[in-house]
Amino acid sequence: MLFRKLDVLFFIFAFLVDLAANSLLNKLIRQSLVESSHHVEVLQKDPSSPLYSVKTFEELRLKEELLKGIYAMGFNRPSKIQEMALPMMLAHPPQNLIAQSQSGTGKTAAFVLAMLSRVNALELFPQCLCLAPTYELALQTGRVVEQMGKFCVDVQVMYAVRGNRICRGTNITKQIVIGTPGTVLDWCFKRKLIDLTKIRVFVLDEADVMIDTQGFSDHSIRIQRALPSECQMLLFSATFEDCVWRFAERIIPDPNVIKLRKEELTLNNIQQYYVLCEHRKDKYQALCNIYGSITIGQAIIFCQTRQNAKWLTMEMIEDGHQVSLLTGELTVEQRASIIQRFRDGKEKVLITTNVCARGIDVKQVTIVVNFDLPVKQGEEPDYETYLHRIGRTGRFGKKGLAFNMIEVDKLPLLMKIQDHFNSIIKQLNAEDMDEIEMIDY
Numbered sequence: 001m002l003f004r005k006l007d008v009l010f011f012i013f014a015f016l017v018d019l020a021a022n023s024l025l026n027k028l029i030r031q032s033l034v035e036s037s038h039h040v041e042v043l044q045k046d047p048s049s050p051l052y053s054v055k056t057f058e059e060l061r062l063k064e065e066l067l068k069g070i071y072a073m074g075f076n077r078p079s080k081i082q083e084m085a086l087p088m089m090l091a092h093p094p095q096n097l098i099a100q101s102q103s104g105t106g107k108t109a110a111f112v113l114a115m116l117s118r119v120n121a122l123e124l125f126p127q128c129l130c131l132a133p134t135y136e137l138a139l140q141t142g143r144v145v146e147q148m149g150k151f152c153v154d155v156q157v158m159y160a161v162r163g164n165r166i167c168r169g170t171n172i173t174k175q176i177v178i179g180t181p182g183t184v185l186d187w188c189f190k191r192k193l194i195d196l197t198k199i200r201v202f203v204l205d206e207a208d209v210m211i212d213t214q215g216f217s218d219h220s221i222r223i224q225r226a227l228p229s230e231c232q233m234l235l236f237s238a239t240f241e242d243c244v245w246r247f248a249e250r251i252i253p254d255p256n257v258i259k260l261r262k263e264e265l266t267l268n269n270i271q272q273y274y275v276l277c278e279h280r281k282d283k284y285q286a287l288c289n290i291y292g293s294i295t296i297g298q299a300i301i302f303c304q305t306r307q308n309a310k311w312l313t314m315e316m317i318e319d320g321h322q323v324s325l326l327t328g329e330l331t332v333e334q335r336a337s338i339i340q341r342f343r344d345g346k347e348k349v350l351i352t353t354n355v356c357a358r359g360i361d362v363k364q365v366t367i368v369v370n371f372d373l374p375v376k377q378g379e380e381p382d383y384e385t386y387l388h389r390i391g392r393t394g395r396f397g398k399k400g401l402a403f404n405m406i407e408v409d410k411l412p413l414l415m416k417i418q419d420h421f422n423s424i425i426k427q428l429n430a431e432d433m434d435e436i437e438m439i440d441y
């Protein structure tokens, strides 16, 4: 009998402890949610923040169904780039625009709004064309169109990406086409599925790579040249090297320009660190120490080669971590499934190459690791890729951490990156767990 009573008491006690733990957990979760949305609101009122704006979406004179779509996505106010770019993009007659704004500040949302505003739902042929450098990014942008345009009945999106096979002679009735340059070129010129003379809005996302990288640029420029003179051309990126900017201004007739100053390129909400390491194994150990000491939302780890990415994946799996690997050699189906699983939080860590450096928007990513620094041929730092990679965290004002694993002989490259952006990359001792745990984010 006494045992029975003790059992019951123990059960009640365990239940209460459980309740208390749950309630504390819930409190913490709610608190961090409230804090982060409050934080964004504060940033949107701070004139020096890229999220600042004086206007509301109503004042931007958007169509009613678009306003509903925006509010359904949880957007309250436009960001700076949205506030500045939208009046130019929606003006009559249409105006061309080359625009730069930091990673994760709402460029995609801005040009998607422009496409959705210009489309005529009653005309059943492609009217807006958006080019993106990767399959993943094209799909992601298409999803934003679908979400934001959910109240624009009869407006539909078509994906011109590898793997989406459609027969010659098919009549494409969808009004917005999002694709990668190779497939779009094929659909326009070889298979004659898209009539470029009917395109009203042409968007080049990640415009600097699209006009400057071998392979992309031949295709993108050929498509751009075949567009009618009245077609509105919109170029967006977080980075534009000077020479690329000059080239863009030459190929785009009479453009409006929104350009950042160099000191505005990096975001204060992303704290950057580096860890000095001897060799690859050492980098891996440092990574494990950081991983073990910091509560990670989700993390993206960048390697410079597929080989390194594979090696790291094997090491982490052998040590019992649940990670996924995304590189360009996978089939499109595999790539789509991996990125979806990561978005759904099924894997906490994504190991990848530069294929995911740009544009990918997964809000829960709190940490970016450069397992290898991005370099150009000739062992120069690839400044633009560095900025895009770290911009996978700290989306729309959230806090983020970026860690660089640096072999001693690569330290000068990191210092060049630091000088280039005039930002602070602090050294971290990855063996000092206390130091790691003290990072405030």
Ligand SMILES: Nc1ncnc2c1ncn2[C@@H]1O[C@H](COP(=O)(O)OP(=O)(O)OP(=O)(O)O)[C@@H](O)[C@H]1O
Pocket: 074, 075, 076, 077, 078, 079, 082, 101, 102, 103, 104, 105, 106, 107, 108, 109, 110, 237, 238, 358, 359, 360, 361, 363, 391, 395, 396
């Ligand atoms: N006005 C807004 N209010 C709240 N959230 C927004 C707003 N605009 C965009 N967002 C959200 O912020 C995140 C980043 O936006 P988006 O992907 O458009 O940024 P980006 O500038 O295109 O980034 P990148 O340079 O990486 O391509 C997305 O999750 C998006 O839904």
